[in-house]
Amino acid sequence: ENVRGKDVFIIQPTCTPTNDNLMELLLIADGLRRASAARITAVVPYFGYARQDRRPRSARVPISARAVADMMLGAGIDRVLTVDLHADQIQGFFSVPVDNVYGSPILLDDIARRKYENLVVVSPDVGGVVRARAIAKQLNVDLAIIDKRRPEANVAEVMNIIGDIEDRTCVLVDDMVDTAGTLCHAATALKEHGAKGVVAYCTHPVLSGPAIDRLSNSAIDELVVTDTIPLSIPAQESGRVRQLTISGLLAESIRRVNNEESISAMFR
Numbered sequence: 001e002n003v004r005g006k007d008v009f010i011i012q013p014t015c016t017p018t019n020d021n022l023m024e025l026l027l028i029a030d031g032l033r034r035a036s037a038a039r040i041t042a043v044v045p046y047f048g049y050a051r052q053d054r055r056p057r058s059a060r061v062p063i064s065a066r067a068v069a070d071m072m073l074g075a076g077i078d079r080v081l082t083v084d085l086h087a088d089q090i091q092g093f094f095s096v097p098v099d100n101v102y103g104s105p106i107l108l109d110d111i112a113r114r115k116y117e118n119l120v121v122v123s124p125d126v127g128g129v130v131r132a133r134a135i136a137k138q139l140n141v142d143l144a145i146i147d148k149r150r151p152e153a154n155v156a157e158v159m160n161i162i163g164d165i166e167d168r169t170c171v172l173v174d175d176m177v178d179t180a181g182t183l184c185h186a187a188t189a190l191k192e193h194g195a196k197g198v199v200a201y202c203t204h205p206v207l208s209g210p211a212i213d214r215l216s217n218s219a220i221d222e223l224v225v226t227d228t229i230p231l232s233i234p235a236q237e238s239g240r241v242r243q244l245t246i247s248g249l250l251a252e253s254i255r256r257v258n259n260e261e262s263i264s265a266m267f268r
Helices: 016-035 064-074 088-094 105-116 125-137 181-192 211-216 233-237 248-256
Strands: 005-013 039-044 079-083 098-101 119-123 142-149 160-162 171-178 198-205 223-227 241-244
Touching: 005 016, 005 248, 016 039, 016 064, 016 160, 039 248, 064 088, 079 088, 079 142, 079 248, 088 098, 098 248, 105 125, 105 198, 105 223, 105 241, 119 125, 125 142, 125 171, 171 181, 181 211, 211 233
Parallel strands: 005 039, 039 079, 079 098, 119 142, 119 171, 171 198, 198 223, 223 241
Antiparallel strands: 142 160
């Protein structure tokens, strides 16, 4: 297929195997650039290495998100389209436009269709309050927050729940679920404080290590995720994980980029 002068979109998540997928993306982009494509947009539903976006004090570690951004720019990528970046500041690592689209409309639509009884949206930690508040506002329901604190060294964390969750269906929301430790501990705390049911909604199902075993033995009734990352066979067979598709969201985003239309207008 001749790509000379064409507006080309590479759809390639950088999930496991992360390094293989990233290298494929870079080589495809390099090939397209050498074939004289007019513009190359990397559509990366899940941006790997996104959690390494800064260097903790005195730590001798790489800023991997910046290193990946530099490699993508070096390969000739002109634009990046991704879903629910773990940290918005990663957009600043690129000198080209970055469209960070949100998976929340997909999750919101499913929550609304499920018609959960006596619903309350819960942030599993203080860092996710902005995301949870936005979803609670869209649904016109209450918000609760789980505040994790360690009273002193060598003492187990105490989970303080801010908000009324007794006899209510709690919907935990987060951008990703990795080992599922945070979500499972949050669900246990909610049930211990009188929650009637706990459902978790996350955009990216990383589900690494002991995640599936934890979910299978947790107080979470159901985990709802999107298909930014393919589900493993154990996850599919667990009976606890349900997957929604973001194909329509990505298709509309690609159409808008190709036609030079606004992306942000999709989320107003």
